[in-house]
Amino acid sequence: MRLTIASGVAAFTAAVLLYPLFAGGAWFWTSLGAVLAVVAAGLLSSRLSLPAWAAPLVGLAATGIFLTVSFASEEAWALIVPTKDSVAELVRLLGVGWADIQRFAAPVPDTDGITLLTSGGVALIAIAVDFLAARLRRAALAGLPLLALATVPATILTDPISWPAFIIAALGFVGLLISDGRERIGHWGRAVLVRRTRVVNPSQGTPPRDTADTSGLRLSGKRIGFAAIVLAVLLPAALPAMEPVSFFTFGVGGRGSGPGNSISIPNPIANLKGQLQLPDRRVVLTYTNNDDQPRYLRIYALDTFDGQQFGMTQPKGAPQNRTENGPLPAPPGLGRDPKINNVVTNVRISDEIARLQFLPLPYPPRQIKVDGDWRADVDTLMVFSTREEAAGIEYDVSTSEPQPTADLLDATDNTPPQVDDRFLALPENLPPGILELAEKETAEANTRYEAAVMLQEFFTTDGGFTYNLETQGHSNSALSDFLLRSRAGYCEQFAASMAVLARLIGIPSRVAIGYTGGTKVGDHWEVGTNDSHSWPELYFEGVGWLPFEPTPSGAAGQGSARVPEYSRPRPEPAATTSEPSPGATSSEADAPQDPQARRNIRELDREGTVATGTLPPDDSMPLAGKIGIGAGALLLVLLIPAGLRLVSRNRRVRRLTWKVSQPSDELTARMAVGRGQTTVAAVWAELDDVLYDYGMARLPSETPRALARRLTQQYEFDAESAAAMTAIAGNVERVLFAREPGRIAPMGKDLRKVRLALAATVSRGRRLRAVLMPPSTLRRIRMLGERLLDGFDLLETIRLRRTSQKGA
Structure with a gap:
C-alpha cells in the first residue's frame, strides 16, 4: 500500500x-x-x-x-x-x-x-x-x-x-x-545492527510482534537523497554556463520538423501564392523609418535549386548571434568601397499573422532591438527564433544599405565571387534551351553586372512577359514553358527564373521572399497580404547581395514593386557627364579621396546608428571581459567563508574593547561582571576557532588549564605568550566554576599574543588557508546542513495516535 x-x-x-x-x-x-x-x-x-x-x-x-x-x-x-x-x-x-x-x-x-x-x-x-x-x-x-x-x-x-x-x-x-x-x-525480520522493538496494537487485540527498527537506515537514505538534490541544484548554478555542442545547435529544422530546438518552416512559395490569392487585403505590418522611404522586407532567403523550385538551407543561430548581443554578423561580401546609407526602421507586426518565426527585415540588417530570443543566420542574415512568434511584436532594425554605382559594380568583375558553391549550383538535367537563352540574352554584356541588368530588362521589357497568378508547376518543364513559350507567371517564377539564368552565366544568386515596401498611409507605411513578393538577390564581391526586380511593373497585386536605381540600364553615351545619374550615388573611385572614406565599415556603421538616435551603439563585452567577470564572481563565491570568518572575528574583537571603570554602585558592578563574562566567552570562542584553523583543535576532555599547559609546552611559547595563555585559561575557569567570578580585565592583548605565537608555529600555507578557507567556518556551514537534514528527520517521529474509548 x-x-x-x-x-x-x-x-x-x-x-x-x-x-x-x-x-x-x-x-x-x-x-x-x-x-x-x-x-x-x-x-x-x-x-x-x-x-x-x-x-x-x-x-x-x-x-x-x-x-x-x-x-x-x-x-x-x-x-x-x-x-x-x-x-x-x-x-x-x-x-x-x-x-x-x-x-x-x-x-x-x-x-x-x-x-x-x-x-x-x-x-x-x-x-x-x-x-x-x-x-x-x-x-x-x-x-x-x-x-x-x-x-x-x-x-x-x-x-x-x-x-x-x-x-x-x-x-x-x-x-x-x-x-x-x-x-x-x-x-528482513531480525535486522543486523538495528534495534528491535515490540509493536502492540491494542485496538485490534493482536498479540505483540517483533519488527526491525529501520529508522536509522531510513534517515541515512533521506540524508543522502536530500544532499544529492541540493548538489544537483546548487552545483550547476555555481558552474559557468556552457553552450550546446554542434549536434545540439540552435537552429531551424526542415519542413515538418517536430517541437524542440527547431521550428517548422512553412513552404515559403506556397505561402506566398496563398497570400496573393486572398480575396480581401489584410494588413500584415506597418513600419516607419528615418528617411520615410519604402523598402523591401525580406523574410526568407532561398539558396538551393533542385531543378523544380528553390529551397532554404537550414539556418543556424549561434549563441553569439543573438540580437540582444549587439550588432549582427557583417553582411557577406560587403566591402569598404560602396557608400553606405544608415537607416533605422520601426516595424510593427499585426496580431493576426500566424506561425511566423522569422522577422521581416530590410537588407542588410546590422542591429535589431527586439524582445525575446531572436538570432541571426550568418550566411543570410535571416533573423528567426525557435520559441518566439512574430505576431504582435514591435522592433527597431538598423540597416546599412550599400548604394553602389554602375562603375563600381562593373569594377567587381575583376574579383571572383567568394561565396559558397551552393549559390551557383544547378541540376545536371536542366534543359539546354534555358542555357542557350541565358547566353543569348547576355551576349553583349562585358561584365557580370551588365549581364544582370540585361536579364532584368529581358523579364521586364524585352521578353514580352506578363503577370498571371493562375500559372501552375515548378518542374523543369514548367521552367522551360515559362521562359521559352508561355512567358506568363507571377513574382516567384520571375524571381526563380532570373536566379537560374544568373547562375548559368556565373553570377551567384538566391531568391528572397517577403514583402514590398507597401503603401504610404498617414505617417507610416502599410504592408498587406497583396504586397507579398519574391525577388532575386545577386552577389557581387565587394558589394554583397543586391536585390533585382524582374517582375513587370504595374502588375496586378504587385503595384508596390520597385526597380532599384543601380539596376537600371545606363543612360545613352551622349548623355554621359561627370554628374551622377538621377538617384545614383558616386562611388569612392569617382569621389575625391577622403581619409574618412577609407575607415572601417563597422565604424561608419556605428556612427550612422548613433546619429539616428534610436538604437544604442555596440557596447557588447568582449570574451576576455566575460571570462574576467566570471572568474571574479567565482572568486567572490570562494571567499564567502573568509568573509564570514572576518565578520565573526570583528564582532568578537568589538566585545573585547571595553574599558575597566570603578563601579559606582551595585548595579554598575553587576553590569561590569556580566560584561567581563561576555568578554571571556568571546575570547574562548575566538581561541577555539584559531586552534581549529591552524589544525590544533583542543581535545574534548581538555580543561582550559590543561589546554594552556599543552600549548605552552608543545609549541614552546615565550614568557609573554605563556603568561597570556595562562591568563585566558584562568579567566575562563573563573567564569565557569567560581561562584562570584568578580571583575575580569580585558583580554584583547592576551588573545593577540597567543594568536601570533600559534601562527609562528605553522607553515605559511596553513596560515593562508586559515585566512582564505578557514576550516572553522566550513565546519559551521557543514553543521548547518546537518541540522537542516535533522529537521527533515523530525518528520519521521510524527505519528497519528488512535485513542480507544472505554465502555461504560
Missing part, C-alpha cells in the same frame, strides 16, 4: 514539471484526478491480491472511467459507465487536442482536447510507475517513465527547468526509493 501511494506521489510531482507548457491550470487538477484514480485502482489491486499483470488493466479501467466522467459524462450511462458514444467523444477530443498541440506554441491554452491528452498521458505514466515499483518491486527502474515525463518540457522549451519544480519532482522520486527501501528492510 505504501509503495502504491508513493508511486502516485512520484508520478504527480514529476507532472509538475509540465507547468511551463500551459497557459492555465485545468491540466493540473485534471491530472491530479487521473493520478488519484490510478492510485485508487492500485490500492484495490493490492487489497484483492491481484496478480502483477492485472494491476495495470485495473488502472486503465479506472483512468477510462475518470476521463469519461470528466470529458464525456453526457454520453455515458449514468454519467459514469463508458458507452460507445462516450468513447467516440473521447476519440474526437483526442484528435482535436493533437491538432491543437500542432497548432499552438507553448504555453498552450487549456482546451478540452489538450487537457484530455495531458491527463491521459500523466495517468499512463502513473500506471507504469505503479507497475514497476509496487508490482515488480523495481523502484529504481520506475525512474525511467518519470524521466520520460520530464523530457517533454526539456525538449520543447529553450529555457531550463525551474529549480523549484525540479526539487519537487526529485523529492517525489526520492520518497519512492525510501518507501521501497523501507519495505525491503522491514521484511
Whole structure:
C-alpha cells in the first residue's frame, strides 16, 4: 500500500514539471484526478491480491472511467459507465487536442482536447510507475517513465527547468526509493545492527510482534537523497554556463520538423501564392523609418535549386548571434568601397499573422532591438527564433544599405565571387534551351553586372512577359514553358527564373521572399497580404547581395514593386557627364579621396546608428571581459567563508574593547561582571576557532588549564605568550566554576599574543588557508546542513495516535 501511494506521489510531482507548457491550470487538477484514480485502482489491486499483470488493466479501467466522467459524462450511462458514444467523444477530443498541440506554441491554452491528452498521458505514466515499483518491486527502474515525463518540457522549451519544480519532482522520486527501501528492510525480520522493538496494537487485540527498527537506515537514505538534490541544484548554478555542442545547435529544422530546438518552416512559395490569392487585403505590418522611404522586407532567403523550385538551407543561430548581443554578423561580401546609407526602421507586426518565426527585415540588417530570443543566420542574415512568434511584436532594425554605382559594380568583375558553391549550383538535367537563352540574352554584356541588368530588362521589357497568378508547376518543364513559350507567371517564377539564368552565366544568386515596401498611409507605411513578393538577390564581391526586380511593373497585386536605381540600364553615351545619374550615388573611385572614406565599415556603421538616435551603439563585452567577470564572481563565491570568518572575528574583537571603570554602585558592578563574562566567552570562542584553523583543535576532555599547559609546552611559547595563555585559561575557569567570578580585565592583548605565537608555529600555507578557507567556518556551514537534514528527520517521529474509548 505504501509503495502504491508513493508511486502516485512520484508520478504527480514529476507532472509538475509540465507547468511551463500551459497557459492555465485545468491540466493540473485534471491530472491530479487521473493520478488519484490510478492510485485508487492500485490500492484495490493490492487489497484483492491481484496478480502483477492485472494491476495495470485495473488502472486503465479506472483512468477510462475518470476521463469519461470528466470529458464525456453526457454520453455515458449514468454519467459514469463508458458507452460507445462516450468513447467516440473521447476519440474526437483526442484528435482535436493533437491538432491543437500542432497548432499552438507553448504555453498552450487549456482546451478540452489538450487537457484530455495531458491527463491521459500523466495517468499512463502513473500506471507504469505503479507497475514497476509496487508490482515488480523495481523502484529504481520506475525512474525511467518519470524521466520520460520530464523530457517533454526539456525538449520543447529553450529555457531550463525551474529549480523549484525540479526539487519537487526529485523529492517525489526520492520518497519512492525510501518507501521501497523501507519495505525491503522491514521484511528482513531480525535486522543486523538495528534495534528491535515490540509493536502492540491494542485496538485490534493482536498479540505483540517483533519488527526491525529501520529508522536509522531510513534517515541515512533521506540524508543522502536530500544532499544529492541540493548538489544537483546548487552545483550547476555555481558552474559557468556552457553552450550546446554542434549536434545540439540552435537552429531551424526542415519542413515538418517536430517541437524542440527547431521550428517548422512553412513552404515559403506556397505561402506566398496563398497570400496573393486572398480575396480581401489584410494588413500584415506597418513600419516607419528615418528617411520615410519604402523598402523591401525580406523574410526568407532561398539558396538551393533542385531543378523544380528553390529551397532554404537550414539556418543556424549561434549563441553569439543573438540580437540582444549587439550588432549582427557583417553582411557577406560587403566591402569598404560602396557608400553606405544608415537607416533605422520601426516595424510593427499585426496580431493576426500566424506561425511566423522569422522577422521581416530590410537588407542588410546590422542591429535589431527586439524582445525575446531572436538570432541571426550568418550566411543570410535571416533573423528567426525557435520559441518566439512574430505576431504582435514591435522592433527597431538598423540597416546599412550599400548604394553602389554602375562603375563600381562593373569594377567587381575583376574579383571572383567568394561565396559558397551552393549559390551557383544547378541540376545536371536542366534543359539546354534555358542555357542557350541565358547566353543569348547576355551576349553583349562585358561584365557580370551588365549581364544582370540585361536579364532584368529581358523579364521586364524585352521578353514580352506578363503577370498571371493562375500559372501552375515548378518542374523543369514548367521552367522551360515559362521562359521559352508561355512567358506568363507571377513574382516567384520571375524571381526563380532570373536566379537560374544568373547562375548559368556565373553570377551567384538566391531568391528572397517577403514583402514590398507597401503603401504610404498617414505617417507610416502599410504592408498587406497583396504586397507579398519574391525577388532575386545577386552577389557581387565587394558589394554583397543586391536585390533585382524582374517582375513587370504595374502588375496586378504587385503595384508596390520597385526597380532599384543601380539596376537600371545606363543612360545613352551622349548623355554621359561627370554628374551622377538621377538617384545614383558616386562611388569612392569617382569621389575625391577622403581619409574618412577609407575607415572601417563597422565604424561608419556605428556612427550612422548613433546619429539616428534610436538604437544604442555596440557596447557588447568582449570574451576576455566575460571570462574576467566570471572568474571574479567565482572568486567572490570562494571567499564567502573568509568573509564570514572576518565578520565573526570583528564582532568578537568589538566585545573585547571595553574599558575597566570603578563601579559606582551595585548595579554598575553587576553590569561590569556580566560584561567581563561576555568578554571571556568571546575570547574562548575566538581561541577555539584559531586552534581549529591552524589544525590544533583542543581535545574534548581538555580543561582550559590543561589546554594552556599543552600549548605552552608543545609549541614552546615565550614568557609573554605563556603568561597570556595562562591568563585566558584562568579567566575562563573563573567564569565557569567560581561562584562570584568578580571583575575580569580585558583580554584583547592576551588573545593577540597567543594568536601570533600559534601562527609562528605553522607553515605559511596553513596560515593562508586559515585566512582564505578557514576550516572553522566550513565546519559551521557543514553543521548547518546537518541540522537542516535533522529537521527533515523530525518528520519521521510524527505519528497519528488512535485513542480507544472505554465502555461504560
